[in-house]
Amino acid sequence: MKILVSACLLGENCKYNGGNNKNEDVIKLGNKHTLVPVCPECFAGLSIPRVPSEIKDGRVFSKEGKDVSAEFYDGAEKTLYIAEETGCQLAVLKERSPSCGFGEIYDGSFTGTLKRGNGITAQLLSDHGITVIGESKLWKIEDYQ
Numbered sequence: 001m002k003i004l005v006s007a008c009l010l011g012e013n014c015k016y017n018g019g020n021n022k023n024e025d026v027i028k029l030g031n032k033h034t035l036v037p038v039c040p041e042c043f044a045g046l047s048i049p050r051v052p053s054e055i056k057d058g059r060v061f062s063k064e065g066k067d068v069s070a071e072f073y074d075g076a077e078k079t080l081y082i083a084e085e086t087g088c089q090l091a092v093l094k095e096r097s098p099s100c101g102f103g104e105i106y107d108g109s110f111t112g113t114l115k116r117g118n119g120i121t122a123q124l125l126s127d128h129g130i131t132v133i134g135e136s137k138l139w140k141i142e143d144y145q
């Protein structure tokens with residue numbers, strides 16, 4: 001099976017602070033599946049490192065108050081294109097990210113507070129029928145197969 005994966009979970013240093021979210025369990029999925037790494041924020045042309053962003057009232061703002069919604073939607077569209085071109089019906093994405101988070105994201109106050117909601121890319125993928133799973137819920141892949 002082909003699985004779209006947040007590149008930072010595979011150890012790519014594409015996180016806003018120049019680091020990654022390397023996750024060995026996600027990497028091990030590559031033993032049985034073909035992993036397709038994506039980073040929507042990189043696809044949008046945002047720099048590494050970059051000012052962190054959060055979603056508030058349906059728009060995305062950097063911590064400095066800049067509206068970066070257009071960039072985030074651009075990155076989401078490019079990620080969807082790759083998912084569709086490569087035939088990925090499943091995505092394992094980084095939890096809580098304003099791009100990749102699914103089910104729970106930061107609330108826009110930059111205080112570490114969570115709220116229910118989805119990142120821009122996760123939402124777009126889900127809207128197009130792609131199943132999105134966070135890295136702490138890999139057991140769900142069993143149900144999906």
Ligand code: SF4
Nearest residue numbers: 006008039094097100
């Ligand atoms: Fe990781 Fe997604 Fe953020 Fe890129 S946009 S660093 S893949 S969480």
